[in-house]
Amino acid sequence: MDNLVRLLELAYAAGSVSAVEIMRLGFQREVQEERGWFSFLYGWCVHVADRVAFLNAIIQELEFCIGDMSIAELVVELRSDDGLVFADSIMYFKAIRNFEAEKLANIQLFLQASAAHLNRRMQFLARFNAM
Template sequence: MENLVVLLELAYSAGSPSISDVMRLGFQREVQEERGWFSFLRGWCINVADRLVYLNTIIEELEYCLRNMFAAQLLVALRSGDDIVFVDAIMYFKAIRDFEAQKLENLQLFLRASEMEVTRRMQFAARFNVM
């Protein structure tokens, strides 16, 4: 029943009883919806990429402090065994960074698949535009 309602709404919005006009409008709406999703994915990719830069900076700072304990002492009061804390923190942030890098790779793969889907839907919409 829901599909029938959508079809009737499309026919009404198209302003024409012609099935080609209804199909053209349907594909145009699909393209618009996919472009909105596409925009969201791009924004999410930028967000994850920024997070990767942030995590890399934290890791670099921790590694610097581990190599140069005097510099670390200027920032915090060190105790015996704090070098192990630095190593643990570095490993922790590297694990998070690796997870975020994998997430970014997956998002980019999904983005490429979405690009292909938008192109395909635009091709279908174009076919109905010439009718």
């Protein structure tokens, strides 16, 4: 029933009962939806990439502090076991960074697949626009 309702809605929106017009409008809507999804994925990639860069900066600062504890003493009061705290913190942030980097790689793969899918839908739309 949903398919029939969708078909009737497309026919009404197209202002025609012509199969070509209905298909053209259907593919046009599919392209618009896919472009929205592509835009969302791209924004998510940018967000995760920024997060990875932020985590890299934190790790670099912690590694710098553990390499030169006198610098860290200028910022915070250190105790005898704080070197271990720095080492644990570095391992923790590296684990988070690795997870985020893997997530970014997966999202980028998904983005590539989405781009290919969008191109395929745009080709179908071009066929119906030419008719």
